[in-house]
Amino acid sequence: MNNLKSIFLLLWVLHQAAGVAQAQNELTDFLDKAFHKQRRDALRQLMPAKSVAVFFANPVRNRANDVEYVYHQDPEFYYLTGYREPHALLLIFKEAQTSATGDKYNEVLFVQPKSAYMEMWTGRRLGTKGAKEKLGFTQVYNNDKFRGFSIDFTRFNKVLHYRLPNDVRNGGLYRLIQQFKSKSKMQTGQAERPKNDPNNNLDTKTLHRFMSQLRETKTEEELILLKKAIFISAIAQKEVMKAMKPQMSESEVQGIHEYVFKKYGAEYEGYPSIVGAGHNGCVLHYITNNKPKLGNDLVLMDLGAEYHGYSADVTRTIPANGKFSKEQKAIYDLVYKAQEAGFKQCKVGNAFNDPHRAAVKIINKGLAELGIIASATTHHRYFPHGTSHYLGLDVHDKGRYGTFKHNTVITVEPGIYIPEGSPCDKKWWGIAVRIEDDILITNKGWVNLSAMAPRKSDEIEKTMAKKSPFDEIKLPDLNELIKKNK
Numbered sequence: 001m002n003n004l005k006s007i008f009l010l011l012w013v014l015h016q017a018a019g020v021a022q023a024q025n026e027l028t029d030f031l032d033k034a035f036h037k038q039r040r041d042a043l044r045q046l047m048p049a050k051s052v053a054v055f056f057a058n059p060v061r062n063r064a065n066d067v068e069y070v071y072h073q074d075p076e077f078y079y080l081t082g083y084r085e086p087h088a089l090l091l092i093f094k095e096a097q098t099s100a101t102g103d104k105y106n107e108v109l110f111v112q113p114k115s116a117y118m119e120m121w122t123g124r125r126l127g128t129k130g131a132k133e134k135l136g137f138t139q140v141y142n143n144d145k146f147r148g149f150s151i152d153f154t155r156f157n158k159v160l161h162y163r164l165p166n167d168v169r170n171g172g173l174y175r176l177i178q179q180f181k182s183k184s185k186m187q188t189g190q191a192e193r194p195k196n197d198p199n200n201n202l203d204t205k206t207l208h209r210f211m212s213q214l215r216e217t218k219t220e221e222e223l224i225l226l227k228k229a230i231f232i233s234a235i236a237q238k239e240v241m242k243a244m245k246p247q248m249s250e251s252e253v254q255g256i257h258e259y260v261f262k263k264y265g266a267e268y269e270g271y272p273s274i275v276g277a278g279h280n281g282c283v284l285h286y287i288t289n290n291k292p293k294l295g296n297d298l299v300l301m302d303l304g305a306e307y308h309g310y311s312a313d314v315t316r317t318i319p320a321n322g323k324f325s326k327e328q329k330a331i332y333d334l335v336y337k338a339q340e341a342g343f344k345q346c347k348v349g350n351a352f353n354d355p356h357r358a359a360v361k362i363i364n365k366g367l368a369e370l371g372i373i374a375s376a377t378t379h380h381r382y383f384p385h386g387t388s389h390y391l392g393l394d395v396h397d398k399g400r401y402g403t404f405k406h407n408t409v410i411t412v413e414p415g416i417y418i419p420e421g422s423p424c425d426k427k428w429w430g431i432a433v434r435i436e437d438d439i440l441i442t443n444k445g446w447v448n449l450s451a452m453a454p455r456k457s458d459e460i461e462k463t464m465a466k467k468s469p470f471d472e473i474k475l476p477d478l479n480e481l482i483k484k485n486k
């Protein structure tokens with residue numbers, strides 16, 4: 001073999017190796033481009049004649065100075081495209097359009113351009129070529145091409161879009177929004193055209209209805225990812241049960257959950273993790289998680305891994321010392337009973353509110369029997385939230401809140417919260433319990449997808465008595481290190 005040949009061979013081998021490395025650079029179980037296309041087609045079916053739907057990518061948000069929040073794509077943009085980068089625009093047309101060169105198309109994607117310099121700082125970009133290959137679009141342009149893109153939105157019967165964000169001040173998304181306003185004759189300062197404009201074809205209501213209909217029920221591909229998110233979260237809850245010690249802090253407990261999420265490849269938490277000991281559990285969206293010692297409190301832990309866009313939402317409430325007190329157990333078992341009653345209502349055709357009605361009935365009766373309220377009809381604040389919401393790409397996912405359909409996933413999450421100073425015996429004060437599971441409803445019945453996390457009070461106690469791999473983790477004492485390194 002001559003030198004030239006061997007150089008070519010070497011280059012070919014390196015190229016192949018780079019391809020493999022690139023392919024192994026991230027997990028490979030993402031939704032397929034066919035899924036996203038099928039979802040766009042399903043939306044197109046719902047759209048009225050001579051309409052276009054307009055979707056913008058989520059804005060990049062500033063955290064402080066030159067640090068941005070971790071970017072998260074708008075779930076709907078992801079659902080329809082699979083594109084996970086910012087500064088992008090998607091147009092879906094009801095009818096095929098014809099370009100100046102005679103090409104037919106019924107959707108266009110504008111993406112952020114490739115840039116060797118920017119990719120050095122913030123990572124790879126798909127660019128137009130990548131979006132064509134990986135996402136399966138045929139019409140893809142760099143976002144700076146939208147300005148010269150020939151489209152007059154006023155000639156459509158309906159332009160379906162969401163209210164535009166009015167706090168995006170610069171960058172590619174800002175320019176896309178400005179150009180959309182200009183091409184649809186919207187005043188630049190407005191988020192939508194005035195209602196009294198007789199030529200107003202801009203519609204910011206209907207898209208929500210269509211997307212709620214599509215997202216309410218999950219396809220088989222979506223269920224695989226949602227189950228992964230839920231299983232990971234349930235495993236994390238179980239591992240925390242084994243690892244918890246009274247001397248741990250709330251944030252340490254959060255750290256164990258989130259370590260397990262990451263270990264299984266979940267990219268994010270679906271919402272800020274809630275770990276509240278004792279009274280902190282009464283704060284429904286408690287996210288400070290900064291109590292240094294759990295002590296003998298009940299610890300309410302509401303966490304959900306997000307796996308490839310799909311979010312779990314699982315709550316367990318456990319005694320930090322491994323054993324429920326008499327009062328803690330009485331409240332816990334009542335919430336458990338209410339949740340069981342809620343599960344039984346998870347049937348195709350039942351009203352969305354049926355699990356809540358069933359749970360409220362049990363809780364009111366139980367609180368009266370424990371003497372916490374005067375009678376089952378006494379108005380009280382101990383169960384101040386709903387029992388269910390849809391679950392999917394958003395933790396509070398879109399849906400129509402009508403009757404249950406086949407392949408719907410909802411939470412069932414009753415709770416009792418008794419803050420200090422409540423009008424009942426002091427022995428109940430500071431007890432907060434929520435039990436939350438993720439339920440798949442199908443024509444065959446319901447399945448608890450988060451059942452891997454122990455839920456019965458005696459099963460929780462048994463699990464907490466087990467050894468944990470986290471028992472072995474010993475780190476140096478920070479204060480000692482400070483003293484030594486003065």
Ligand code: GLY
Pocket residue numbers: 271302313389395413436
């Ligand atoms: N984690 C929020 C909720 O349970 O709805």
Ligand code: MN
Pocket residue numbers: 313389411413436
């Ligand atoms: Mn929930």
Ligand code: MN
Pocket residue numbers: 302303313314315436
């Ligand atoms: Mn929750």
